[in-house]
Every structure is written in C-alpha cells, then in structure tokens.
Amino acid sequence: MEMQMIRCKKKLAILWFVVSGLLFFVVLFQSYFDYYGENMSKVWEWLLPTMMPTLSLMLGVFVMDTVNRGMEIKKVDRFFFRLTLGISSIYLTVVALTILVIPFVIVKTQDMVVFYQKSHLFLGPLQGLASASLGAFFVKKEQS
C-alpha cells in the first residue's frame, strides 16, 4: 500500500519541528536563568547537533519542493513511512528524556555536561537510524 510522499514528509516534519522546538525552548529558558552557569555553551554544543542536521535537511527539501511545484505526485510505501515515524519518535523521546530527567539525577552543572556527553553513546546509534530512514523521504530521488 502506498501513500503520497508529500503527506509523509509533512507528518514527519511536524513531529520533528514540534518536539525539537519544545526542547529548544526548554534549554533556552534554562540558559536565560543561568541554569548551566559556565557550561552553557557545552550544552548547546550537545543539543544542536542532535536536532539541527535533520531539521535543516527537512527545511531545505520543503523549499525545493515549493520551487519545483507542479511536479508529479510521488508515492511511498506505507510500511516504510510508519517505520521512519516510529524510529524518529523513539529518538526524539530519548533526547527529551535526557534533558527532562536531569532534575531527578544530577545537581552539579559539571556532572550534567558529562551526562549529556555520555548520552552520545546511546543517542548516536539512534540518530544514525533516524537519519538513514528519513533520507529515503528527504534525500532519495523521488520515483514517479
């Protein structure tokens, strides 16, 4: 069973932009309140690479789609869309938990930074999976 490519892209983009936006504002407010002290830059260095590559890619593809409007409607396999949506959801959930769980486990800002850096161990593979599956929608040459 197939779905329209543009609809899949929109749904994935909504998921990514909504969750990333929420997490961005959480860390932004934390920065305003000097939550991380001298380690603020290190936290942003951790957060931005977890979100920005994917968001930039999505936005770029949407711009291209707008420019090339009028092209033929493309189709994509429904199973593949659901798989991508699932992997993205899991990845974003883990990123969110990494930030939201901090008040329960850590007090010192230095330890928070270490915790964020260590989270690359489990976020890295998940990000790889999410990026690979999203590539089919946002990078792959679309079939008519």
Place this chain on the structure above:
Amino acid sequence: MGRRKGRTANQEGRELKVVRSLLVLFSVCVVSLVLLAGCASSATREKMERLETMLKEKTEDIERLESERKERESRMRTYLRNALNAIEANNLSGVKESLRRMQMMCELLESAKETPPIESQIPNFPWPPPKASATEVIPSEFFRKPSGEEIYLRDIERIIHGALESCGYYEKKYYAVPDGFAMVTRMEQINPDGTSKEPPDRWMPEVQPLRLKFSLKEYITRLFTANKGYYRVIVFIVTKHPFSQANVTITRGEAMLWLSTGLNVLPDAIGQLAYTEQYNCTALIYEFEKIPDKEAEIKFAGSLTGRVHLEKSNIWKYLEK
C-alpha cells in the same frame, strides 16, 4: 473512482490518528518517567527516617548513661555520709552496711568506662562572635517565671532546648562564652523564605536531586533554575556582657565544625550561674548560599531579618509559649 477517493480519505484519517497516537505516546512516556522517579524515592526516604531514629536513640542512650553516672556518684556520697555518722554513733553494723554498699558501688563504677570531667574541658566559642547574617535579641520575658523566682542558666538552656526540639533541631552543641554559654544548632538546609526544608533534605550538606518527594512545582523550578542551596546555623548566646561581632567572615565548613567540637550538654559549672537582669539571649543567624560547582558563601545582606528566621523556623513561637 469515488470509492477509491473515499478509501484514500479513510487511510489519511488513520494515518493522522497514528501521528496523534505517537505524539500522545511521547507525552505519556515523559509523564510516566517523571512519576516513576517520584515513586522510586520512597525507599530512600524510609531509609533516611530509620537512620534519623537510630541517631536519636543513640543520643538518648548517651544522655541516660550520663545521668546514671551522676546518680551513682550521689549515692556514693550518701553512703559515705552514713558511714561517717555511724562511726560517730559507734554503730558498727551501720558502718559495715555502708561500707558494703560502697564496695558494691565501686565495683559497679569500675565496670563502667570512666570519662574525664567535662567541666574542665569546655570549648570556647569565638569571642566576639564572627559577623552573622542576622541577629535578634530574644526578649527576657520569654524566660522569666511569672512567680519571679530566681532562675539559672540551666533553666534558660532548658527553655531554648525545648523550643529547638519542638522544631526538629535535635542536635545541638554547647560552648562557653564570657559568663554564659553559646548553643549551636546543626546546619540545616532552608528555603529562600527562611522555612526549613523537609527532612532528610533538611540535614543534607548538599542539594539533593529531586527524588525524595515529587511535586510538579518543585520539578519545574529545578528544571529551569540553578540548584542553589541555602543553609542556616543558629547560635544562641546567653551572656551578661554586651557584645559586637568580629569583622571575620566565616566559611560554611567552619560553621559545620561547630557541631563536632562543642559539648553535648551544658556543663554544671555554667548551668548553675544565676540568670540576672544583666543577662540577655541573642540569636545569631549564619546563612549561607551555595551555587552548584562553587563554594558556599555567607550572606551578609540577606533579605531575611533575624526575627523572620526565628519565626519561619517556628523557634520564636515555641519560645514565646
């Protein structure tokens, strides 16, 4: 054709439901984790409460042993006096009986571990006291008896001790000051408004992660603002000498040491002094603020006055009774 369009619309509806479900799942995961962490804290809390109870029991044991020792000494003096009276009265059996009892008491005392007399080792509180965050002179009416009978420093100590116990300050230490004493409470963690934190956080030397008692307000606060810790030590100084404060900045570590170097009870040598009109009881509050990864610093220009500190900790209320 129309049927096909209808099917496509149905599929899209289902897909939207899937997206919504995933978003709901995401929210549920976050909320569940927050709640689970809150529940997991109960075991730690129970353990801390057990430890606190044990500590209290041990303190009571020490106090009981001390009173038993004093009682034995008093009995020995009585037996000796009886023996002397019996000798004067030529009552041989009375002398024998007194000596027998004294021998039994000696055996008992030998079996107990002897401790040096505390009166000879009263540690002195820094004088004049180091600069405090806030000060409050407690009205003498709180201590005077309505009958107007004479009172002693041990009575004052008893009143302050009772008020502190009622507010949960079970650990206190005593120091000597000129013609009086200083009573130091254990360093506690407080809220910015001066109220004490709930145990066991109250007695922790560092701010703890949010795992003991979950509250959404506390979670939001901890999520967005730095985990600042506020600490307080209260020193009651009872002396007849007016005093100023030395221009010395005390560290949190030094203030914490006060609890380990002081005496556990007020020595009789000080307790038997009469509380005359010249005497006053002054509460010195040493408040510290600690930002994570930095050394704690004493707050000199704190927003709370000494009176507010005493009121928020409920000590004022119990002293007033």
